[in-house]
Amino acid sequence: MTLFQELILISLGKREQFSRRLTDKDWGSIYTEAQRHSLVGILLTGVEQVVASGESRPKFLMQWIAMGLALEKRNRLLNVRCKEITKIFNGLGLCSCVLKGQGVAMLYPNPLRRQSGDIDLWVEGDRGDIYKILKARWNVGETVIHHAEVEIFKDTPTEIHFIPSFTYSPFLYRKYKKFFKRCADRQFANYDKTVGFAYPTPDFNAVYSLMHIFHHVLHEGIGLRQLLDYYYILKSLGKEQQLQVFEEMRYLGLAKFAEAVMYVEQRMFGLEPEFLLCKPDGKTGRRLLEEIELAGNFGKYDKRYQHVDRKSRMDVYLHNVKRNFVFFKFAPSEVLWAPIWKPCHFVWRKLKGYS
Template identity: 40%
Template sequence: MDLFFELIQISLGNKETFDRMPSDKEWQALLDLANKQSLASVLFMGLEKVLEQPGVNKPSVLFEWIGVHQTTTTLNKHQNKRAKDLTEIFSKQGFRSCVLKGQGTALYYEKPEYRQCGDIDIWVTKDGKCKTDDVRSEVLSFAYFRNLHIGHVDIKHSDISFFDDVPVEVHFLPSWMYSPWTNKRLQRFFKEKADRQFSNIDEQLGFAHTTINFDLVYSMVHIYRHIFSEGIGLRQLVDYYYILQRSTEEQRSEAFKTLCSLKMQSFVGGIMWILMECFGMNIMYSLCPANERHGKFLLSEIMAAGSFGHYDSRIKQIDHDKRFKRGFSQLKRNLHFVTYYPSEVLWSPFWKLWHWCWRKRKGYL
């Protein structure tokens, strides 16, 4: 087995030790790949376990790895504080809020402080029958009058600079689908589950975060969306691994039915293959039978892209293209997925044209 996936399994408690101990050069390569996938601190758990075994020499990268881990734990504490601050800011303006992914997902981990954090994604709404468009307008008006920098605005979220040290994405919708029919089902799911999410407040941390039932669907959809844009990272799969570990059989069964209604069963089967084959996950936690064909395809995409596609030359080129060329480049890249996920790929140009017109009409371009 690949040393990197052995280290993942050791870190997750699914393997005792390496089949053979890595050399110093291999330890450096493991750290480099862990950084590429935003997993350095999570995999530090595996390194700690290996070093507890008798006769194991400390690798030369140990102190570098410790430094990365200590930085991650410090950032997590600060991120939790900022999530609380953000919750209080919105609450004072009459908004209900809920942290998506990130600091909420970290709570499923064996050691939450080991999860590498990024920006803060926060979903906001208002009580009553306030429409999404109204919430978006109120949030943007509030940010404008507070002289906060407003970056990208789209139908799902807006980048707003509440803090100098932590990027913030304010969500008006948790996610979306290109296909109008599957998107309608997804938005219905979000609407049905919304109140429970905004009420799921962790009094100790000071912010609301999503529930297991919600995350089993939402986090899988989030991973699915990434394959069509920034690329999937292994950190997202580790997140989902821990979500599954905390779920019940009934919750998994209900989630899979919802994901099937979104035409995602083959994708889900591919993710389950990776989690069982590469992470060593017990089959009892799987949402469905593994799909090896989709799993191998997704794994090749993941290893090429790194976390959020930062190492994928195809995505880097798209990011540097001008707006219209970028759209065509993205479509060309996504055609690579058409035999695997035809509905989303074929609907994407129609959705993107509609979305561009919507943003133009709203003045968000």
């Protein structure tokens, strides 16, 4: 077990202290990993605990605390923006639901310390109709099959989702759409008066968040922050919901990936057996964990991209096609369909006139 993993467990209340006294070099390595996986705020809780118990202080402790305070300030702003954007779309006669981010943060012991990103808002209605509404009111950036980047607030990047997620396989995509249609009304109705916006129910979140992780693993890479989100989502499920969720995953072709994720949840966060959706698969799970450790948050730290021009769609496309074959065992249809889907999607966007 690495010192970084020990700090994760300390921060989750599953360990009291490190296995040995830390050096400045140890603290530096831990801090670097915390940044790579966007866990600086969450792990600050563990740092405070061990320092209070007499552990050596990291030289940059005050910098770490300052970052934690900045995260808390940012989360307060995002909570306000989520409430405001909900009112905006309600005023347009459209129901909405905040995906990921501020909704998932509600499951954390200290929601304000979760490292936040942008606002992902799922809006009810047809893609074409929603797009027209967006274009008539705001600057609309890149628009893809499932969402559009929209400048609604100057200080908060926003993605408006037509559907929560997608898949490269056209056959699985049809199943995804049926699943979202069946669950939509319940998600839009899951309004929390204390925060002023709706966010997904635990059972929906357990399926949708796995889709999100799955897509990013194939598309660019994923960090431990999203897996920690999933840890808290799993702990929010009841026993009957667990069975229902895993059946949905079978239907949606996510069962093998779920087995790999369960391994990561148990290995990195010490998830108790009663919260597992299925038996962990050590072989595919270890491969997934290797990929997570290599890529970091959304693949930003993936050294395999060093010789790839990220501004070149073709370079990124060819790199991802090659890279994705390591995931063939738990995502064969996605790996095989991705090289076909991506150029087709590019043409589809141009024909639709999307940015």
